[in-house]
Amino acid sequence: MDEQSKEEQLLAWVERVAAFFARNNGLPLITGRVLGWLMVCDPPEQTAAQIATAIGASKASLSTAVRVLEASGFVRAVTRPAERGVHLRVADDVWERVARRKLEALGDFSEITADGLEILHDEPARGDRVRDAHRLFSRLEQQIAPLLQHRDDDSP
Amino acid sequence: MDEQSKEEQLLAWVERVAAFFARNNGLPLITGRVLGWLMVCDPPEQTAAQIATAIGASKASLSTAVRVLEASGFVRAVTRPAERGVHLRVADDVWERVARRKLEALGDFSEITADGLEILHDEPARGDRVRDAHRLFSRLEQQIAPLLQHRDDDSP
DNA sequence: ATCTGAGTTCAGTATGGACTAAACTGTCTG
DNA sequence: CAGACAGTTTAGTCCATACTGAACTCAGAT
Incomplete structure (x- = not known):
């Protein structure tokens, strides 16, 4: 059906987003990848661990990336009853x-x-x-x- | 009269301009310094050598900086009759x-x-x-x- | 032809920062 | 309590790239 699986297409797209933000906003690549991934992932709210495996980054990198994204208000952390840890999603604005x-x-x-x-x-x-x-x-x-x-x- | 000589103030200002463009536009510091310097230098048209000594950069760095600034249309090279080499100035636009x-x-x-x-x-x-x-x-x-x-x- | 000065290219250095692994902290569960 | 899991911090590696010195090219002047 597709030359590339949709997953691969999306990851390639995330890569473009990351490169764009790296070039234009000075974001580290991984930070851009997190942002890009959160724009298209399903479900739209994911844990840091899920994101890490999706984009192939370490826990440590996720930690720093999420810190700056949250501080900038680009990403929000939401908690859920009866689940530990937080889920991340792009902020509405x-x-x-x-x-x-x-x-x-x-x-x-x-x-x-x-x-x-x-x-x-x-x-x-x-x-x-x-x-x-x-x-x-x-x-x-x-x-x-x-x-x-x-x-x-x-x-x- | 001044706490700092005007020359020093201007160089400090050029430094701010360079830092700004480095951060926001990804320009190398030296390239930003050239641009900043050309915004305030007197006379407004200067040779690469003059700029180099003003901002304390090497000839080689000036060469590359000027290349990208010219290619971007940010700086224009003007020649003068009976003078060798070119003088550089910020483009009007x-x-x-x-x-x-x-x-x-x-x-x-x-x-x-x-x-x-x-x-x-x-x-x-x-x-x-x-x-x-x-x-x-x-x-x-x-x-x-x-x-x-x-x-x-x-x-x- | 030679000299001079403008400018480019190249090779090498070094500085910063992105990224990771691993150790660590703290918290919730059973 | 032990054990597991989420997340942070730290120490260190690695890579990109800015910058320079020096060699080189080329043009014009004498």
Whole structure:
């Protein structure tokens, strides 16, 4: 039927996701794999051990990966009655968070350019290049922020 | 007068710029330093040798840094009559380019999510998480793109 | 032809960080 | 209590890659 089993296809896809986040967000590969896997796994809530075997990583790596993913709010840990340990799932607002974090980077850069202008305040011409940057990124920050408003959700 | 000489302040600022681009865009530190330096240096057009001494890097590093900066269109090489070698300056549209490149990353991710949906086309429920991501990033891509229109120039 | 300076390439070093195995902690079960 | 399991920490390995020095190429000037 398929040239590749769906499992293999999914793992290959997870690999692409991991590579993307490694390249664009500086995430360690394994962390990206966890995120990618949690996007497509069935069931959608899995234990660290399950994830580890799925993506072929060690318990230790899972521990650190999950720590950063939880701290970033990308992944949530849920417990179940009468089961020990936690199950992990992607947060409902992962992607808003990812995007918002990128937006923050924009803001950080605006701060840098602002400080640059400060240093060059007595040489306006020399500050032109920095000023251009500052204007563009401040504008973008302001225009993009409203596109990322929290959805007011009260879903179960 | 100053606690730090302006030169020192600028170098410290360049360092921040370099760190920012290293962290957010995966640029090597030296490459970021070159870019930062070219944002504030006086005169605004400098030779590779001048830049190298300014930021304390080797000729070899400058060579590679300049290659990637030029290839990305972030820096332009200009020649002058009766002078040998080239002078480097930031491109007029550096920041548009930087921003546009980030936007492309968004598009790349939309492609990834699209392919993920493809793989899961026969399990709609399982594709929900990927679909959410796809919708958000496609939307953002479309909404952000118009904020980055090329200024209408007709240079070659 | 030779010299000089700009720029590239190459080989080697080293620094950082991702990853793992193994030891350890703590908690729940029987 | 013993035993098992979830998870963390630590120590160490390994790999990628940034960076440099030095050799090299090429162009123009004299």
